[in-house]
Amino acid sequence: MKFGKIIAAGVLAASLAMPAASFAADKPVVGLVMKSLANEFFKNMLEGAKAHEAKRGDYKLKAVGMQSETDIETQINAVESFITEKVNAIVIAPADSRALVPPLKRAMEAGITVVNFDVALDEKAKKEAGVELAFVGPDNRAGAKMAGEALAKKLGEGGKVVIIEGNPGADNAAQRKLGFEDAIKDGKLKLLDSRTAHWETEEANSVFANMLTAHPDIQGVMAANDSMAVGVVKAIEAAGKTGKIEVIGFDNIPAVQPLLKEKKMLATVDQFGQQMAANAIDKALGVLAVGAPLKGWVKTDIKLVTSDDVK
Template structure:
């Protein structure tokens, strides 16, 4: 996890030129100066996740292409490392970043630090995982923080319906869920449930594996041992799908149990091509980050945005890859 530690530790160095080090009270973002390159923070989840590695690469390339901003990318050690993500947001504020683009690890736990950011004059753009709307309204920032991201429920439904096609009515399936506190985990579970209901499948179980490959391997292994009738797995991200595939192979059922997933990371594509994964869903993480940066720069320039700014999704199957 050296990469993540370096990313967080390097934040102070990268932003020090943009403002003085603060104490326990957040500094106020400075007014724009003619010709300045404002400092932006991209605060993501685990950089061990290939999806966020792609997001980082795309964001850095987009920032370099724009040439009118300084971008610092911050990651956390794993998908449940919420405390360090909160600390990263606080550091961005203390070091007087002009804007924060964030993919929150939890839809409610990040509200308080992001409110402090907004109160300090920092522009905030929410990407990937939608912040809780009710909590944002209670904090008084719902009209100040736009969500730039995909329709997770619809995307999961599309992926799930491909599993329906592969299995047929009445087949028993299970869901591997993401973090319980993340809105996209809830939305993807709902989308899978929509597909199950529409296609007449039978839901035999639904458990979280916190977006993690190793945990998904353990969780699904136990589920398969307990129920020999499982024919399909709906994994809320590709990392968990990879863990599921390992568990399936270990039990000698490769090809007999099909998987539907979400994210379209490069590591999942060979499994889509061979048909063990019937579908995944591309939500274009790199483009989400680029869009978030563009919105943040417009907000720094004085424009206002709120609500959902919907981004593209695309169903990925064996046919589409070919």
């Protein structure tokens, strides 16, 4: 089942899938492990998952969120707890693409279906763990390049830009940085600096303020998510440079809608986040029902969003 217009989910089927008879006998329990609930993207995701649970009515949802984007231990502990509780499926947006592979392998060995969405697990880590896992989700590199191209078109050749990176341990952060770099190369922009702000608004505000001090001639900012883009916009306003520096982001969270409308941001990329966990849960329930894993990479939709798309 495809639940609305979706963007990301990675599916890992347990090596010992739950039999169809067990699925039919009782409501399966799905453990949802998200990243920071301080991030509006994941707040919306949780709302979407709760609405999905109520709409389907054929499974029980248990949701866990992190305190911050770097709170990896909370995710690991959540997986371990769900293994102990013997949930039927774990649906997870990993904060670290390598660190979560071992606990997820243990879950799979315990007969739990694991769905990895939003951020792909590291291919090398999966190979080292001896597991073959599918991925259903967006091409983050292509999405970032799409936003970067909009910035390159706006600035023209020689435009001076910086990158605000996501969590270095996350695959989507790495892919988005690569996409930005692709756009910089193709658009013949000049990259002045690139630093991580770990997906966080306040950290991005501080990081960009320091960048601006070092490079007062910055013309454009490529933020790997919208939460960081919001922090960048605040720093631009504090420096009295509103309208002089273009900003792009990724996620299309509600907080950036007014920024796009007021031309404080140039563009973002929509991942349809509110439907993301719901779709991943559908995939997990589907695997439980048929007892067969999904394979390969199923690419899902992304969309460039500019002020023209904001009502």
